[in-house]
Amino acid sequence: MSVLVLAIGRGLMMGNNNNNIHMFVVKIVACFLVMGFAYRLYFSTFFQIIPPQIAVIQQPPPPAANFTLSGHPHTATISSPSCDIFTGEWVRDPTGPPYTNSSCHTIEHHQxxxxxxRPDSGYIYWRWRPxxxxxxxxxxxxxxxxMRNKSMAFIGDSISRNHVQSLLCILSQVERPVEVYHDKEYRSKRWFFDSYKFSLSVIWSPFLTEAKIFExxxxxxxxxxxxxxxEPDPEWVNEFDTFDYVEIAAGKWFLKTAVYYENNTIVGCHNCKIEDVTELRFDYAYRRALQTTLNFITKSEHKxxxxxxxxxxxxxxxxxxxxxxxxxRTVPFEEGETELRDIDTIMRDVELEEFKKAVGDTNGSTLKxxxxxxxALLRPDGHPGPYRAxxxxxxxxxxxxxxxxCLHWCLPGPIDSWNDLLIHILLRA
Known part of the structure; x- marks a missing residue:
């Protein structure tokens, strides 16, 4: 439009020598040019074309925090430091998991x-929202x-192994790791991501302390x-100095029949029915094992x-x-639909008490x-059930x-959301 007006102005000037007309036309043309420029600048700044299918009002995103990872600048969206990421609900997520049982090659057959x-797949379309x-x-x-040039180990029972498998499935979409070690029973394993020089291990130690198991x-x-x-379990203690990060977990194995030792002397047992041996509750053993484990970690010279x-x-x-x-069941529980059983409540109370004591008595270690x-309680739908075979x-x-x-998790499945929690905690270290 501005080009057309300029051309008309020039034609008028060539056909008329009157200086007043000349000046009038020049001013008109200049005015149109300025108005056109202002119009483009103003509306391109304040309006954007939004496709109809996503033209919705959205809440502003949480603030972005900058951090540097091994020399690589990144930007991550994080939430308030006071946020409790473990309190929330499971919400439907139509995008589904970041991998499938076909694209991941480290899923064990029973998960x-x-x-x-399994005939249904609705259990994979949920995500944890604080x-x-x-x-x-x-x-x-x-x-x-x-994790570049670092090592991480998951120490515990089969739930720890289940979590590692989930993490591996997601990471393998970027780089497929190489399995560099496994024990005789394939319960403890180690993988290596060569491009990042990152080592990831799972160490089978269901009691965290030394145990002889006949099963x-x-x-x-x-x-x-x-x-x-x-006595902390040598299975992980002997490798402890090689780790930068560890996740420890225990629990259900303490319900098994066991004879308890301290200073290599029998101090009692659980459900053993041995004459002259004191019957002790499982939570006595659980508390003592956690004390031994956390004391070793928090007092170690290796941080x-x-x-x-x-x-x-x-x-x-x-x-x-x-x-x-x-x-x-095929859908999650909603808050208030279910409660922890007495056994789980006892275990969690012991865990929270011992964690609190350990955090207050560290030797420079980080404990989260x-x-x-x-x-996990809210996801009765995410287990293999009969489809473990x-x-x-x-x-x-x-x-x-x-x-x-009805204890472990299908892969893909609810346990994948644990990795959202994991990286959130690590980035706040």
């Missing part, structure tokens, strides 16, 4: 629910940059556990960043794992609580009695 024939703040989705590239892979025991409550995970409740209904118990108990009802009646797993 590969889809391959094993009540009063934002929890960004786990970013595998940011995590690997953060097969199906959970059938031939004798009582011999548990030394005052390690430690996450202490609380107990994970199971969701067996109408029986236990070996008495016909099952879990066939990883309190996943309540958010490949097509368990094939060739059988649909009502056949098969063993269920």
């Amino acid at each position: 590969n629910c889809m391959k094993n024939g 009540r009063d703040c934002s929890l960004p989705r786990f970013d595998p590239k940011t995590f690997l940059h953060y 097969d892979n199906d959970g059938h025991a031939s004798g009582a556990v011999r548990l030394h409550l005052d 390690v960043y430690t996450l202490f995970q609380t107990t994970t409740p199971d969701h067996f209904e109408n029986g236990e794992w070996n008495t016909g118990g099952y879990c066939n 609580l990883f309190d996943t108990t309540r958010l 490949f097509h368990p009802f094939e060739g059988k009646d649909s009502t056949a009695n098969v063993q269920n797993d």
